[in-house]
Amino acid sequence: xxxxxxxPSVSVSPGQTASISCSxxxxxxxxxxxxQQKSGQSPVLVIYQNAKRPSGIPERFSGSNSGNxxxxxxxxxxxxxxxxxxxxxxxxxTVVFGGGTTLTV
Amino acid sequence: xxxxxxxxPGLVKPSETLSLTCSVSHYSISSNYYWGxxxxxxxxxxxxxxxxxxxxxxxxxxxxxxxxxxxVDTSKNxxxxxxxxxxxxxxxxxxxxxxxxxxxxxxxxxWGQGVLVAVSS
Numbered sequence: 001x002x003x004x005x006x007x008p009s010v011s012v013s014p015g016q017t018a019s020i021s022c023s024x025x026x027x028x029x030x031x032x033x034x035x036q037q038k039s040g041q042s043p044v045l046v047i048y049q050n051a052k053r054p055s056g057i058p059e060r061f062s063g064s065n066s067g068n069x070x071x072x073x074x075x076x077x078x079x080x081x082x083x084x085x086x087x088x089x090x091x092x093x094t095v096v097f098g099g100g101t102t103l104t105v
Numbered sequence: 106x107x108x109x110x111x112x113x114p115g116l117v118k119p120s121e122t123l124s125l126t127c128s129v130s131h132y133s134i135s136s137n138y139y140w141g142x143x144x145x146x147x148x149x150x151x152x153x154x155x156x157x158x159x160x161x162x163x164x165x166x167x168x169x170x171x172x173x174x175x176x177v178d179t180s181k182n183x184x185x186x187x188x189x190x191x192x193x194x195x196x197x198x199x200x201x202x203x204x205x206x207x208x209x210x211x212x213x214x215x216w217g218q219g220v221l222v223a224v225s226s
Contacts, residue, residue, distance in 0.1 A: 047212075
């Protein structure tokens, strides 16, 4: 089965840029989405179709997808961005989630 | 703005059937989009259970397919999940969500608050 691999944790200082990777073979051939989940809350979609932001998501969130790695980038990271982040893709008519990355600010 | 609300069976006994319903407000389930179920084991990651369209087209997680049935009731504007022969491994927070079609890349853009379902005798 198709697997999306994320680092378990990423740390970043306030105001700096955080990058969270999501790796799989030829992931560039698929659309990747990203979700933010704060403690005790439901996930929130922050990026869809690799690089598009839903309404209401700050511009500091951006996404890219090339080769075997999709990346979520948060520029000017704020304390409020501390959360778990999950990537997601479709493969053979199934939805696949990455294992999640805890972002510590 | 669309709102989703899961029902809450709370406790289910091992080997029995888990049934959940997601009620959708402020959006017709018969319009575009697919509707999905995702679960999360306490302290763990997200696991997709399945998705379905308002016409009843379904896509299931292969690991759950033999025990899973999803259905939609457009007259009540809700969709449902039935998972048979549950075990302790099915204990999780269950979310319903609105999502895009297969391969569309839309993602799940609206989620319910989630309900904890515990499997225990």
